[in-house]
Amino acid sequence: MLRTIRGFKDILPAEIHLWQHIEETARKIFESYGFSEIRIPIVERTDLFRRSIGEVTDIVEKEMYTFSDRHGESITLRPEGTASVVRAYIEHKLYGGPISKLYYMGPMFRYERPQKGRYRQFYQIGAEVLGEESPRLDAEILEMLMRFFSHLKLAGTTLQINSLGCRICRPGYKDELKRYLGGKRGVLCEDCLKRVEINPLRVLDCKSRGCTEATSGAPSILEHLCDECRGHFHAVLDCLQTAGVHAVTNKRMVRGLDYYTKTTFEVTAEGIGAQNTIAAGGRYDMLVRDLGGPDTPCFGFAIGMERMGLLLKEATELKKPLVFVAVFGGDDVHAAGMDVIDRLREHGVAVERDYERKGIKPQLKRANRLGARYVLILGTDELAAGTIAVKDMEAGTQEVVSLEGIEATVVKKIRT
Ligand SMILES: [Zn+2]
Ligand SMILES: [Zn+2]
Numbered sequence: 001m002l003r004t005i006r007g008f009k010d011i012l013p014a015e016i017h018l019w020q021h022i023e024e025t026a027r028k029i030f031e032s033y034g035f036s037e038i039r040i041p042i043v044e045r046t047d048l049f050r051r052s053i054g055e056v057t058d059i060v061e062k063e064m065y066t067f068s069d070r071h072g073e074s075i076t077l078r079p080e081g082t083a084s085v086v087r088a089y090i091e092h093k094l095y096g097g098p099i100s101k102l103y104y105m106g107p108m109f110r111y112e113r114p115q116k117g118r119y120r121q122f123y124q125i126g127a128e129v130l131g132e133e134s135p136r137l138d139a140e141i142l143e144m145l146m147r148f149f150s151h152l153k154l155a156g157t158t159l160q161i162n163s164l165g166c167r168i169c170r171p172g173y174k175d176e177l178k179r180y181l182g183g184k185r186g187v188l189c190e191d192c193l194k195r196v197e198i199n200p201l202r203v204l205d206c207k208s209r210g211c212t213e214a215t216s217g218a219p220s221i222l223e224h225l226c227d228e229c230r231g232h233f234h235a236v237l238d239c240l241q242t243a244g245v246h247a248v249t250n251k252r253m254v255r256g257l258d259y260y261t262k263t264t265f266e267v268t269a270e271g272i273g274a275q276n277t278i279a280a281g282g283r284y285d286m287l288v289r290d291l292g293g294p295d296t297p298c299f300g301f302a303i304g305m306e307r308m309g310l311l312l313k314e315a316t317e318l319k320k321p322l323v324f325v326a327v328f329g330g331d332d333v334h335a336a337g338m339d340v341i342d343r344l345r346e347h348g349v350a351v352e353r354d355y356e357r358k359g360i361k362p363q364l365k366r367a368n369r370l371g372a373r374y375v376l377i378l379g380t381d382e383l384a385a386g387t388i389a390v391k392d393m394e395a396g397t398q399e400v401v402s403l404e405g406i407e408a409t410v411v412k413k414i415r416t
Pocket of ligand 1: 166169225226227228229
């Protein structure tokens with residue numbers, strides 16, 4: 001039997017209503033904060049990710065799907081969305097206009113070990129603001145993100161926040177951390193022994209026991225921020241407090257990407273085990289310039305769809321209520337039935353029907369199997385009387401209503 005490859009999966013109709021609900025909620029909330037959607041390609045030149053995410057990161061070193069195309073050019077399936085948004089921003093000179101607020105949704109690809117809630121093709125909803133440096137913006141976007149979770153009625157979320165400093169204050173901190181970790185080499189894991197020299201911050205969020213113990217007394221970045229970064233961090237915290245958004249400072253939180261500066265954050269949720277980060281992001285003030293654009297301070301985040309799906313699995317029935325139109329009789333009855341179906345669909349009602357002109361019993365059976373909420377029954381007698389029967393499948397009741405204006409009657413029933 002042919003199967004999907006490891007780490008890839010189908011999203012079947014049973015799950016899709018939840019996904020659409022999450023996506024629609026994101027669109028509604030993000031657009032109320034002035035965001036517009038951008039659709040970026042799934043494939044980019046490999047160089048884009050090397051230059052943005054960083055050469056010495058897990059993503060670039062071990063996790064990218066990189067291929068040569070037929071002309072020998074190295075291309076990569078996007079492992080995240082920010083790099084492409086920044087590339088598009090520079091390529092289309094969007095910096096000529098006002099600040100850009102862009103969101104995207106779609107699949108990303110990373111060659112990681114698949115586990116619960118983690119796939120090699122995974123879906124993200126991301127948002128990026130390009131061209132604004134104020135800490136008030138950081139706080140507003142975090143407020144938007146937490147509002148999104150609360151609209152989805154997601155309980156048990158925690159916003160953790162940290163600052164990673166800037167190119168002025170981070171190098172000094174890195175050196176101090178390197179010195180500190182130099183004395184702990186005996187207990188660090190193999191990966192972290194390499195990280196100490198090139199990317200010592202990553203040791204702080206290594207989950208291995210030795211590394212967690214070794215870093216428990218490590219110097220904190222928050223005590224090494226320059227005045228500018230410290231002021232920014234405290235302003236973000238103040239604005240969050242004013243907005244009523246609860247945030248917990250986590251000085252060990254670093255992100256696995258090189259481009260972050262100043263504010264970084266993660267949102268975790270209860271109930272999905274150890275892989276409990278459902279959204280993450282931060283400020284990246286240097287990336288646009290590093291990729292060849294003008295100085296442009298930016299802030300963004302990405303939300304993981306699969307984990308959101310796990311958390312909201314128990315959510316209420318989101319599928320549009322289905323109406324089944326059962327018709328039996330001669331050609332004139334079927335013509336009237338088709339007219340009813342047509343009018344309902346024009347009014348946005350989800351309608352199913354029978355294609356084989358079967359008797360009433362098999363039609364009702366089919367309606368039941370499809371999970372129809374209402375069944376409309378039109379036979380010779382009903383048509384002659386200008387009526388139609390409406391069977392409420394949940395309540396088990398049936399009433400006869402006027403055929404004229406049936407679409408309005410059904411729409412009203414569905415809405416209440
Ligand atoms: Zn700084
Ligand atoms: Zn480690």
